[in-house]
Amino acid sequence: MFTDTVSPHAMGVKFPVDFYGADHVLYGDDYPCWNPESALRVFNELELSHEDRHKILYDNARRVFNLREPEQASAAEVARGNVASRVPDVSHV
Numbered sequence: 001m002f003t004d005t006v007s008p009h010a011m012g013v014k015f016p017v018d019f020y021g022a023d024h025v026l027y028g029d030d031y032p033c034w035n036p037e038s039a040l041r042v043f044n045e046l047e048l049s050h051e052d053r054h055k056i057l058y059d060n061a062r063r064v065f066n067l068r069e070p071e072q073a074s075a076a077e078v079a080r081g082n083v084a085s086r087v088p089d090v091s092h093v
Contacts, residue, residue, distance in 0.1 A: 001020065001024060002020075002024050002025070002026060002060070002064060003016045003020060003024065003025055003026070004016075004025065004026045004027065004028030005025060005026070005027050005028050005039070005042075005043055005056065006028045006029065006030040006034065006039065007042065008042065009042060010042055010043075010045035010046055013042055013043055013045075013046060014046050017046070017048065017052065017056070022048070022051075022052035022055045022056055022060075023055060023060065024060070025055075025056050025060065026056065026060050026061055026064065027039075027043065027056050027057045027061075043056075
């Protein structure tokens with residue numbers, strides 16, 4: 001079973017993480033009903049480990065939807081300015 005993080009308050013987001021575990025929760029913002037910035041702000045109020053945050057924001061969706069890892073841009077491509085990067089920066093997550 002999987003659920004998402006759509007909730008107007010942090011306790012509502014934390015409950016499924018505690019109940020199902022971070023391996024069974026996907027990030028969701030319920031756009032257009034919710035503003036994605038507001039949904040991320042609520043999500044960021046949780047005191048989750050970096051590993052659990054990464055699962056909820058990235059890994060679980062890749063696993064559920066059978067998505068491949070994003071391709072890395074070569075250093076030459078980045079240096080030429082052809083791409084900023086094909087891999088999202090999750091260091092702030």
